Amino acid sequence: MFVFRDSREGDASRTRVDVAFTDASLDLREQRPDAIAQVEAVAGVPFARLVQVHGDDVVLVTAPTGHDDVPTADAAVTTTPGLGLMVRVADCVPVLLADPDRGVLGAVHAGRSGMVLDVATRAVERMRDLGAEHLVGWVGPHVCGACYEVPEGMREEVAALVPEARAQTSWGTPALDVGAGVRAQLERAGVEVVEVGGCTREREDLHSYRRDGHRSGRFAGLVWAS
Numbered sequence: 001m002f003v004f005r006d007s008r009e010g011d012a013s014r015t016r017v018d019v020a021f022t023d024a025s026l027d028l029r030e031q032r033p034d035a036i037a038q039v040e041a042v043a044g045v046p047f048a049r050l051v052q053v054h055g056d057d058v059v060l061v062t063a064p065t066g067h068d069d070v071p072t073a074d075a076a077v078t079t080t081p082g083l084g085l086m087v088r089v090a091d092c093v094p095v096l097l098a099d100p101d102r103g104v105l106g107a108v109h110a111g112r113s114g115m116v117l118d119v120a121t122r123a124v125e126r127m128r129d130l131g132a133e134h135l136v137g138w139v140g141p142h143v144c145g146a147c148y149e150v151p152e153g154m155r156e157e158v159a160a161l162v163p164e165a166r167a168q169t170s171w172g173t174p175a176l177d178v179g180a181g182v183r184a185q186l187e188r189a190g191v192e193v194v195e196v197g198g199c200t201r202e203r204e205d206l207h208s209y210r211r212d213g214h215r216s217g218r219f220a221g222l223v224w225a226s
């Protein structure tokens with residue numbers, strides 16, 4: 001079910017934060033509620049999820065989402081005990097954020113547009129407003145810079161804003177490394193970054209839109225506290 005799991009315990013609090021990224025054995029698209037239920041059974045908490053639109057809105061959530069009340073945003077933050085956060089991706093960069101001592105959690109969906117809008121920093125700022133101090137950020141599996149081909153003009157336009165994202169494909173054409181860009185943004189925002197690794201396009205155990213097109217499922221980044 002998971003390609004990666006980690007946990008952190010607060011120094012001052014006894015709060016344990018768990019993070020995980022699911023694998024391609026699950027498809028967490030909206031039309032697969034059974035898969036969401038499976039994840040919730042394993043984690044032992046309900047999750048709030050998002051309708052993701054490649055923007056920079058950050059929403060504070062206080063309750064799990066049902067069928068008709070899923071907020072539209074690309075980052076969620078919470079301080080509600082027993083509530084998990086979920087973002088869903090297939091090539092975009094999923095980021096999970098936590099300050100276990102302060103009990104503040106965040107989850108971000110950052111693709112190319114989200115990186116340009118710096119949605120990750122917006123989420124960090126919101127978490128600091130909620131009392132977060134030492135933040136850890138897990139950068140999950142995503143399409144790597146050697147696989148994400150873009151037109152030359154787009155690469156230069158994006159690299160002018162986020163220089164770390166400038167890349168080249170393994171076949172020598174212009175590319176973007178969105179993961180490197182998001183990582184740099186998190187570091188500039190004072191976050192301790194954990195790079196999970198794994199290219200979605202290259203790894204069959206992860207969903208990839210660039211590899212599979214419209215048939216592609218979605219995997220999830222999950223963060224919860226216990």
Ligand SMILES: [Zn+2]
Pocket residue numbers: 143144145146147148199200201202
């Ligand atoms: Zn790759």
